[in-house]
Amino acid sequence: MLDDQQIRKLEIQASEICEKTVELIFNGGGGHIGGDLSEVDIMVAIFNYIKHDPKNPKWSERDYFVLSKGHSSETYYTLLAEYGYIGKEELDTYGKFGSPLGGHPNKKITGVEANTGSLGHGLGLATGIALALKKNHKENRVYVLTGDGELAEGSNWEALMSASKYQLDNLTWIVDRNFLQISGSTETVMPLEKLKEKAEAFGFKTVEIDGHNFDQIFTALSDREKGHPICIIADTIKGKRLACAENKAEWHHKTPTKEQLEQLKKDMDEYRKELA
């Protein structure tokens, strides 16, 4: 679906968003770095793919995006600043007393559709928005990104039942399937497998993709099935691109050291040179 040049452009953008996200966390004194980095490629794809207008954030024809895994807010803030929803100087307030950019996103921040961070609520919110749009015969779509550990919250499964009952074919649910949550492997804490079969049993047209492959992400985002919501299970690596953090549960929430940040910058520079 995407040509080589488009993919290269997205990979460069993702490497820059990764770097800026880690810098934000470093400057702000902490953040949910592991889940921030596993979602970078998905989030970059969403910002490039969905219908939205930073100059008119409440545009009536926009698609809606809900970051249900609201703890991974730093990637979101970085992208909101990159696209001009918020000023880049606002990012400097992250982690400071009184800043709207707290650990979890909220609707006071331009571009944010829902307060999230208390896990298990975004899917229900997105389902409600999709239902309202459908009842009003609107064409807007709704995209929601959940974690995988987050799916231990029972409210998600109520939302899935509703999405299926109301045949919400305007809803796309993406799972950041990094196989880790706060305290270890999802399959140890609360097993999810067989997740694809579960989503299908709830009436979702479901695909499993590599969550770091832009061609696969874009193809999945464009998937539609009349009468059925879409589920994208995106396999990802927690801590992706920050070598010392990849696939390590202890990097769920952490502040990188100056040296680790510098190493990432070097690695990303190198990576971009290879892509050029």
Ligand SMILES: Cc1ncc(C[n+]2csc(CCOP(=O)(O)OP(=O)(O)O)c2C)c(N)n1
């Ligand atoms: C209702 C609720 N319970 C507990 C938490 C604390 N918490 C924050 S992140 C997290 C783990 C989430 O894991 P996952 O959804 O897999 O996210 P990721 O690995 O992508 O960061 C938990 C339990 C919370 N934010 N909300």
